[in-house]
Amino acid sequence: MNVVITFFSELRRRKVIQTLIPFMGVIWLLLQIIAVVTPLLNFSPFIATSLTIFLFACFPVVFYLAWYFDITPQGIIVTEVDRSEVQKPLGVKWWIGFTFVLIGSLMLGSHYFNSARVDYAKRTEGLVSNITATSIAVLPFRDQSPDNDQHYLAAGVTEELASLLGQVAGLQVAAASAGFNLARQNLLPVDIARRLQVDTLLSGSIYKSGNQIRLRVELINAKDGMTLWSQSFSRNLSDIFAVETEIARTIVNLLQQRYLEAGSLTSLNSTASTDAYMMYLRGREQYRLQTTESIKEARRLFEQALALDPEYAMAYVALADTIISLAEGSASFGVLKADIAATLAEQHLAKALVRAPELAEAHAVRGLLLFYLQSNYDAALPALDKALSLNPNLAQAHLWRFAALEQLGRSQDAWQALQQAYRLDPIALTHQYNLAFKLAERGELNAAEQQYQQLIADFPKSPMGYAGLADLYTQTGELAASLDYWQQAYRLSPENSNYQQNAIGIMLELGLLEAAEQQTDDPFYQATLLLRREQHDELFTQMTFQLGANPEDPWIAFEAGWYQLLVGDKTEGIELLLQAHKHFQPADLLSMPMCSPALEIAWAYQQRQQADVATKLLQQCAASLPAPGPDGYQDIYRRYLNARLATLQHKPELAITELSAAVSQGWRQWWSQHDPLLAPIAQTAEAKALFGQIEQALQQQQTKAQALLQTRAN
Known part of the structure; x- marks a missing residue:
C-alpha cells in the first residue's frame, strides 16, 4: 500500500x-x-x-x-x-x-x-470469418461437367489444394486420400470432419466445357455444417494453377490471423502445357487404383506428360514414385528388378530437383527410394526431413520416416512419426495397420483390437485387418478366434500362403488334425502331423531319410534333434543339435522371436559339460534381444524366451516368474511341458500348475474352434 x-x-x-x-x-x-x-x-x-x-x-x-x-x-x-x-x-x-x-x-x-x-x-477482400481454425480437410471435388467425364480433373484439383494448404505452417491438412476414402462411404461432411478430427472442410465442384472451367468452392464449419464462405471462379483451363493458389490463399486468410499477399503461395505442380497436365492427372487417377495393371498404365501416362513438357517437375516425381512401386519386393508390384528401378527413379528425381529444388514431394520420394530400394536409412531421414520442412502435412512422408526410424532402432521417434502420419490420414490402410501393430507391441491390446476392427470396417475387402486381428489373438491365447480370422484373411487373399500356413499351424496346435489335412497336402506338415498323432516311429524313420538326403542341411538336423528331445532319445537329440551347429551361419543362430536355434544348442552344450561354448551362445542371445516396449511390455514369445534363458542361467525363481507371465498373457504351446530347456523347473508345483493351465486353455480353444469351423462349413 x-x-x-x-x-x-x-x-x-x-x-x-x-x-x-x-x-x-x-x-x-x-x-x-x-x-x-x-x-x-x-x-x-x-x-x-x-x-x-x-x-x-x-x-x-x-x-x-x-x-x-x-x-x-x-x-x-x-x-x-x-x-x-x-x-x-x-x-x-x-x-x-x-x-x-x-x-x-x-x-x-x-x-x-x-x-x-x-x-x-x-x-x-471480403474475407471475414467468424472462426479461427488450425485444421482442414479438402473433400473430393464433384464433377458436374456435361458428360461427367472429368473425375480425374476433379481429383487433381482436390490433391493440389490439399498440397498448397499443406505448405502453410500452423495449419494441419488432412491427406486428400483420406477424403477420397471416406467419400466412398457416403458419409455426411460433419461425420467426415469428426473422423478426420478437423475444424473445417473445403468442398466444391468443377464444371468443364471445352477449355473453360468453373470452380465452385465452399468452406464449411465442421461443428455445425454451416457454410462459412463460398465463391465461384470461371477461368480458362490454362489458368487452373492460378485459381488453385488463389483459393488456397483465400482459405488461409479466412481461417488464420495472418494475411498472405497475392503470390505468396506458389504451385510447384504447374506446367506450361495444358495437355501435359491432363495427361499427368490421368496418370494420377490410374496410380490411385493401386493394381499392377494400373501402376503400369500410370507410368505410361506420366512418360507421355513429360514428352509434352520435358520441364514438368511434378511429372518426374510421379514417374519416379511409380517406378519404385513397380520394383520387386513384398510391398510393391514386382515387375522391375530393384537395382534397375532404383537407377531409373534416381535419374527422374534428379531432373525434378534441378527444376524445382523446393518440391516437397520430390524429397519425400527420394527418401522412399533411399529407404526402400537402397536400404540407406541414415540417408533417407534427411531427405524425408527436408520434405516435411517444405510441407509438414505429407502423411506418406511421415509414414516412410516411421519405417526408416524403426530400422535404425529409434523406436520412440518412430512411434511419434507414425502417430503424426495417422493424424494426417487416419483412413489409410497402411497407417491403420501399422498403428494397430505398434499399439499391440506397446501392450495397448484393447486399443489395437479396436484399430484393427476399424480397419476392417473401412476396408472390408482387404485381408490386412483380419490378419492383424488373427495375429493379435494368437498373442493373447485366443487361438480359436485367431484361426477364424486367419481363414477370413486367406479367403480374401488366396494367393497369400502365409495366411494359410498360420491357419494350419493353429489347427495343428489345437489338435485339429483332420481339419489341417483338409486344408493342404503339402508334405511340409507331415512331420508335425506324425508328432501330434504320436506316431513316433514313423516320424523318426522319415527324419532319418531326410537327414540322409540332406546331410549338411542344419535346419533338418535341428528339426530331427528337436523331435528326439521332445519324444525320443535325448542323447541322440543332443548329438543332432551339435551336428547342426557346425553348419549354421552365425546370423541364422539368433532367429527371433525365440532366439532359436542358439538357445537349444546352448542347452545341448551344457548337457555335454561344455559350459564355455554354452555361455558364449547365451550371451549372444541376450545381447541380440530387442528392448522391451516403451511401457515395459513384453510379448508372450519374449516372456517364454526369458523363462528358458533364466533356466539355463540357473535362475529358477526368475524362470517361474517369466513362465507365469507368458501363460497369463496367452502362451498356449502344447509342447511346453515337454520342453527340455525347462526340465530343471518342470517338476515344481508352480510349473505343473502353469502347464495344467496351458492344457486346459487348449482344450477350451479346441472346442471353440470346432464350433467356428462347423459354422463356417454350414
Whole structure:
C-alpha cells in the first residue's frame, strides 16, 4: 500500500498527469480532424487507423518523458529528484530506460499496426470469418461437367489444394486420400470432419466445357455444417494453377490471423502445357487404383506428360514414385528388378530437383527410394526431413520416416512419426495397420483390437485387418478366434500362403488334425502331423531319410534333434543339435522371436559339460534381444524366451516368474511341458500348475474352434 501511495504522490509532484491530459486532448482533436478530412479527400480509412495506433503507441514514451521533465515558462527542464540536493544531469540509466520504453512502444505499435493491416486487407477482400481454425480437410471435388467425364480433373484439383494448404505452417491438412476414402462411404461432411478430427472442410465442384472451367468452392464449419464462405471462379483451363493458389490463399486468410499477399503461395505442380497436365492427372487417377495393371498404365501416362513438357517437375516425381512401386519386393508390384528401378527413379528425381529444388514431394520420394530400394536409412531421414520442412502435412512422408526410424532402432521417434502420419490420414490402410501393430507391441491390446476392427470396417475387402486381428489373438491365447480370422484373411487373399500356413499351424496346435489335412497336402506338415498323432516311429524313420538326403542341411538336423528331445532319445537329440551347429551361419543362430536355434544348442552344450561354448551362445542371445516396449511390455514369445534363458542361467525363481507371465498373457504351446530347456523347473508345483493351465486353455480353444469351423462349413 505504501508503494502505491508513494507512486501517486510522485505522479503529482512530477506533474505527469498535467502533461498527459493535454496529450490526450491533442490525440482526440487529431482524430476528429482525421474523421472529417478522410472522406472529403477520399483517403483510405487505413490512414486514420494507422495514425491512431501511432499516437497511442507514443503514450508510454510521453509518460516516461513526463516523469523526468517538466514544461515551464522557462522551457523544458529536468524534474528535481530532491529539493535538498543539487540537481544532477540524467545519466546512462535514464538513457537505457528510455531506450527500453521506446523499443517497447515501437513493438507494441508494430503489433497493432500489423493486426490492423491484416484486418483491413481481409475486409477489403471480403474475407471475414467468424472462426479461427488450425485444421482442414479438402473433400473430393464433384464433377458436374456435361458428360461427367472429368473425375480425374476433379481429383487433381482436390490433391493440389490439399498440397498448397499443406505448405502453410500452423495449419494441419488432412491427406486428400483420406477424403477420397471416406467419400466412398457416403458419409455426411460433419461425420467426415469428426473422423478426420478437423475444424473445417473445403468442398466444391468443377464444371468443364471445352477449355473453360468453373470452380465452385465452399468452406464449411465442421461443428455445425454451416457454410462459412463460398465463391465461384470461371477461368480458362490454362489458368487452373492460378485459381488453385488463389483459393488456397483465400482459405488461409479466412481461417488464420495472418494475411498472405497475392503470390505468396506458389504451385510447384504447374506446367506450361495444358495437355501435359491432363495427361499427368490421368496418370494420377490410374496410380490411385493401386493394381499392377494400373501402376503400369500410370507410368505410361506420366512418360507421355513429360514428352509434352520435358520441364514438368511434378511429372518426374510421379514417374519416379511409380517406378519404385513397380520394383520387386513384398510391398510393391514386382515387375522391375530393384537395382534397375532404383537407377531409373534416381535419374527422374534428379531432373525434378534441378527444376524445382523446393518440391516437397520430390524429397519425400527420394527418401522412399533411399529407404526402400537402397536400404540407406541414415540417408533417407534427411531427405524425408527436408520434405516435411517444405510441407509438414505429407502423411506418406511421415509414414516412410516411421519405417526408416524403426530400422535404425529409434523406436520412440518412430512411434511419434507414425502417430503424426495417422493424424494426417487416419483412413489409410497402411497407417491403420501399422498403428494397430505398434499399439499391440506397446501392450495397448484393447486399443489395437479396436484399430484393427476399424480397419476392417473401412476396408472390408482387404485381408490386412483380419490378419492383424488373427495375429493379435494368437498373442493373447485366443487361438480359436485367431484361426477364424486367419481363414477370413486367406479367403480374401488366396494367393497369400502365409495366411494359410498360420491357419494350419493353429489347427495343428489345437489338435485339429483332420481339419489341417483338409486344408493342404503339402508334405511340409507331415512331420508335425506324425508328432501330434504320436506316431513316433514313423516320424523318426522319415527324419532319418531326410537327414540322409540332406546331410549338411542344419535346419533338418535341428528339426530331427528337436523331435528326439521332445519324444525320443535325448542323447541322440543332443548329438543332432551339435551336428547342426557346425553348419549354421552365425546370423541364422539368433532367429527371433525365440532366439532359436542358439538357445537349444546352448542347452545341448551344457548337457555335454561344455559350459564355455554354452555361455558364449547365451550371451549372444541376450545381447541380440530387442528392448522391451516403451511401457515395459513384453510379448508372450519374449516372456517364454526369458523363462528358458533364466533356466539355463540357473535362475529358477526368475524362470517361474517369466513362465507365469507368458501363460497369463496367452502362451498356449502344447509342447511346453515337454520342453527340455525347462526340465530343471518342470517338476515344481508352480510349473505343473502353469502347464495344467496351458492344457486346459487348449482344450477350451479346441472346442471353440470346432464350433467356428462347423459354422463356417454350414
